[in-house]
Amino acid sequence: MNKTQFVNKLGPKDDVLSPFLVKYINAAEGKDGKSYLNIILADKTGEVEARKWHGAEHIIGQIRSGDVVIVNGKMNQFQGRMQMIISEISKLNDDQFIREDYIQKAGSAPEKMFEELLSIVDSLEEIYIKDLLVMILHDPEIARRLKIWQAGKSIHHAYQSGLLEHILSCTKLAVTLSPHYKVNRSYVVAGCILHDLCKIYELTEGPVVDYTEEGKLVGHLVKGLEIVDHFAYKIKNFPYNVKLHLKHILLAHHGEYEYGSPKIPNTSEAYLVHLIDLMDSKMSSLEQIKKNDSSSSHWSGFVKHMDRIVYKSELPTFTEYVEGEKSHSSPTSTSAPAPASSGKPTPKGVMSNLLKDFKVEE
Missing domain, CATH: 2.40.50.140 (Nucleic acid-binding proteins)
Structure with missing residues (x-):
């Protein structure tokens, strides 16, 4: 049909x-x-x-x-x-x-996104973190799942390959923001790649996503620590302190205790990973609201999980100056012609005269 x-x-x-x-x-x-x-x-x-x-x-x-x-x-x-x-x-x-x-899908092809992610990993300076990420991302089952999994059931990046899209977006932000804030780029990139990676075990596959038994009983934060331990063990002399700081980033990426975070960020790198994850998830949610909301006005209906309504149209943009009253006109209305001057002060003019000598007493 x-x-x-x-x-x-x-x-x-x-x-x-x-x-x-x-x-x-x-x-x-x-x-x-x-x-x-x-x-x-x-x-x-x-x-x-x-x-x-x-x-x-x-x-x-x-x-x-x-x-x-x-x-x-x-x-x-x-x-x-x-x-x-x-x-x-x-x-x-x-x-x-x-x-x-x-089936709703990510805007870019998963193979292309995956290759872009690998190229960022290949540019890292910290050799142990680089080796760890290469080993994890080249695991056949992890790579297969990452290319098709959703990032969530319904709120952000909740479509096929959405998890990879989210991870890549966060990683690209890590590359841009780490030098700006003078933090260790390798740790921030690793945090952005690994923070939600284990949603491939937390969530089911398919157009209607639910939590797995492992997701309900363990969750992606704890599973992420297991993945780090499992693959770091295969790398000879993997430094304990490197692994410790990577684990902290994963445990702290939800940011606050009330949001289910076992730890709050105690390093600049962990805090930046948390803020990048938060920003990318919220901006994705806004895009999905604007795309999926079916109201015919400029505004969405009330969005419960964001506790607000969302303006859906593009913001007004001017590449040339406008004249007179046009700059104050509503984009959806036509301004009436200005009345001819009678020589008498307008209400606006009278108010201006009354207020010109007004001072606030201290």
């Missing part, structure tokens, strides 16, 4: 008849006591909330996260964001759709 309707093209009041990936489905109870379905549908262009108000009890056991379904419904706007109201929904067989239509 060919897919002709994509999430990023859906508008208010559009009729929908198209397949979508089910990323989340759950039965909830309305104010009237009746059950309804709360669903998140997705394709390669984004996600959209959906509701089915009738027949929830008949569907909830038949459709699961990860299924591709054919949906008949209509787009609606609710509290400033787009929402699909579903009248009919049914599961498709594997031979009825093309899986690539439902």
Whole structure:
């Protein structure tokens, strides 16, 4: 079945008849006591909330996260964001759709990103850190997973190859910022590569991501220490103090105890890795909000995990000076002609005269 309707093209009041990936489905109870379905549908262009108000009890056991379904419904706007109201929904067989239509991917090819990451590692001065990173990144299973894994379930870089995109972005920032702040570039690069690497063990593979048993019981921070120990052991005379500082960077990269960090950063290198990770994850979240938010205005709906609404349009840019009142005009409105001067002071002029001799008493 060919897919002709994509999430990023859906508008208010559009009729929908198209397949979508089910990323989340759950039965909830309305104010009237009746059950309804709360669903998140997705394709390669984004996600959209959906509701089915009738027949929830008949569907909830038949459709699961990860299924591709054919949906008949209509787009609606609710509290400033787009929402699909579903009248009919049914599961498709594997031979009825093309899986690539439902997988969001990073903006760059994973092989290209991986090669760029290796070239940065190759430029490092610290020989033990360089050898450690080369050994880790050339491990066949680590390399395979890194090229396809997501960085998270839903918030930042939550798409195929998103983890590699995040790690490469952080590493490039490490190369730029380390000399500016006069810190050891090799440690900051290593921290940026290793800080989230073990999400390849913490998260599952596929378009609908969840935590693995290892992710729930151990987590990527502790697993990262195991990886450092495992590969450093294979390098003859690997310095204990180098390994100790690398471990500190990994343990401290969440920055604050309240964010689940076992340690807070106690070295400049650890602090810089934390700030780079934070900056890159937040900027990625903003880009995803602007890309996926379905409201028709300049502003997104309220984003709970960022505790704000987000301005989605490009900021105004001028390459030439503007004249008079034009510089104060709203970009979405047309300025009315200025009234002819009557010789009398305007309210603005009167206020200026009243305030010109005003002084604050000390």
